[in-house]
Amino acid sequence: MGRRSIWSQDAIIELSQQFVAATDEVWRLQNGTDPECKHFQKIADVGHYRAHESTRQGIYICTPSGILLGSMNTHNANAVRNMMSEALRKYAVMDQDERRLPKDADIKPDHRWEESYPADGLDLTMIARDLPESCNPDDECQSAWNKDRIWFSKSEMQQFLPEDLSQVEAGTRYDLPEGIVNRIVRFSVIDTAKGQTSYYARKEVAESRISATVESVDAVQVRIRLDGKTRATSPTSRGREFPHGIETELLGHAVFDRKQQQFSELEFVALGKRWGRTVFNGRHRQLEESPIGFVFRLTPKDAPLIAPSFLFAYRANWIKRP
Amino acid sequence: MLIRLTFFLLLLVPAVSSAQTTIKLDDRNLQQWRDHILPAADDLTWQKIPWLTTFADGILSADQLDKPLLLWVMNGHPLGCT
Numbered sequence: 001m002g003r004r005s006i007w008s009q010d011a012i013i014e015l016s017q018q019f020v021a022a023t024d025e026v027w028r029l030q031n032g033t034d035p036e037c038k039h040f041q042k043i044a045d046v047g048h049y050r051a052h053e054s055t056r057q058g059i060y061i062c063t064p065s066g067i068l069l070g071s072m073n074t075h076n077a078n079a080v081r082n083m084m085s086e087a088l089r090k091y092a093v094m095d096q097d098e099r100r101l102p103k104d105a106d107i108k109p110d111h112r113w114e115e116s117y118p119a120d121g122l123d124l125t126m127i128a129r130d131l132p133e134s135c136n137p138d139d140e141c142q143s144a145w146n147k148d149r150i151w152f153s154k155s156e157m158q159q160f161l162p163e164d165l166s167q168v169e170a171g172t173r174y175d176l177p178e179g180i181v182n183r184i185v186r187f188s189v190i191d192t193a194k195g196q197t198s199y200y201a202r203k204e205v206a207e208s209r210i211s212a213t214v215e216s217v218d219a220v221q222v223r224i225r226l227d228g229k230t231r232a233t234s235p236t237s238r239g240r241e242f243p244h245g246i247e248t249e250l251l252g253h254a255v256f257d258r259k260q261q262q263f264s265e266l267e268f269v270a271l272g273k274r275w276g277r278t279v280f281n282g283r284h285r286q287l288e289e290s291p292i293g294f295v296f297r298l299t300p301k302d303a304p305l306i307a308p309s310f311l312f313a314y315r316a317n318w319i320k321r322p
Numbered sequence: 323m324l325i326r327l328t329f330f331l332l333l334l335v336p337a338v339s340s341a342q343t344t345i346k347l348d349d350r351n352l353q354q355w356r357d358h359i360l361p362a363a364d365d366l367t368w369q370k371i372p373w374l375t376t377f378a379d380g381i382l383s384a385d386q387l388d389k390p391l392l393l394w395v396m397n398g399h400p401l402g403c404t
Contacts, residue, residue: 002394007368016371019392022380023373025402026395036378040395060393064385084392091390101385107378114375129359135345137354145361148403196398249347269356271347280397291345293359304375306402 005075006059012077015084019061030056034110039066047071061087063099111322113307118318122157122263123299124150128193131271131291144194144282149299149308150187153318156180157263161222161256162214168222172214176228179315181210185230187310189294191246191274194282198241199310200232207231210250219258226252226268234276244276244283246292263298270294375401 006012029040044056048071058073059080069087072079091099101107117123130143159177162168185205190197210228217223233245252268274292277283311319347355374380377393384391398404 002396002400003368004365007371007394008364013367013370016392018389020380020384020387020389021371021373021392021394022377022383023375023394023396023400024377024380025399026397029377029395036376039381040377055397057396058394060391060395062391062393064381064391069390087390096388099390100388101381107381109376109378112376127359127361131345131358137351137358145359145365146403147361192403196403249345251347251349251352267356269347269352269359271345271355273345293345293355295356295359304373304401306375306399309398309403 002075006077006080009077009081012081012084015081018088019084026055026057032109034108035106036109039105039107042066043068044071048073059083063091063094064101065099065105067094067098111320113311113320114305116151116307116311116318116320117305118151118153118157120154120261122152122160122266124152124266124296125299125303126150126188127295127297128190129293130193131293133291135291146192146194148188148192149306150183150296151308151311151314152180152183153316154261156183156316160212160254160263160266161224162212165217165222165258168214168217170214170216174212176210176212181205181208181228181230183314184210184296185232187308187313188296189230189232189246189248189270191244191276191278191281191283191292193292195280196309197278197281199313200234204234205230205232212254215253221258221264222256224254224256226250226254230270230272240279242277242287244274244278246272246274248272248292248294252296265298267295267297270296373401375399 029037043060043062043066045051046068047060048058049056058071060071061069069090070083126148129145132139159180162172162174182205185208186200208230212224212226215223215225228250231247235243248270250268250270254266255264257264271293273289275289276287374383380391380393394400396404
């Protein structure tokens, strides 16, 4: 919500030029023990939540040395603009020594999940969006949306293709391996349009299938059509979780460049319905079924490097763990 | 009064029937749904701010440029799924 209510305001975008702007995931920063996390905790532990709340999420303004100049967690753009202006005034009257990072300071993280980025594999961006109740794509709606990434190593990427490309001809049809389907359905076709949700256990996605049909193949490229159905259900309450589920139909295509050994195109849409709620996914007043849609597509090469939310839960030996 | 009531009922009919419609994805509407789901330009205005993607990168850059750091942290990365 902050994306629209605060950071899309012209006055704030202009004012932000007088700062260095950064974003990050807060859980690791507030709980970690490496130098980067400790530097953050020095700032956040005197901020709006101090040590009283379980989270430190929000907006902070600080000197590089770690002195807090302002903080809050709000969707009120005016309040943020005022805080930014006040912080600039405070910063301007501080001594250089006070505001700059000490020369011997260490703020290097011990581990970040981005280190596992599969440069020769597959990096997809997932966009999830609530759909109009009319189920008509022409109906305009300012609906909630969210995004995430999903990563595959080189050998996993190759599993989107037929096993033996030399034997393949147009019309060849095959199912994507269970491991590939599971990663997509468990971690990405999830009800996250309105907020963070949890992922599904393996046994909860048993009825899902994604199939591929070779449309054309030559020495340069292989073009495939993707279709399938996904279903994931978590039928029982578990801790603070409530019964929830999602089912979709899936359609798309991919083009594999045989020389580059990379997909030059890969995009699919999944449409269906979600129901129930998880702890933080914003559905506490929307337990009944409603339409939801997803687009999966190649991440542009110049996109910021952000790790998938549930990378830590991938069963893959190429993940560099802390 | 009767005319008003009839008009009101007519407004209700499409709403009720459309809510029961199920989505059918096929080759004819695939592109439309894709375009509907992808973020519009308005959805992406916040990306005009050149966000660095880690706290440490933000601190180092702020120090180099002698500027204060504006930090936005959430459960889930704000440039990813939050």
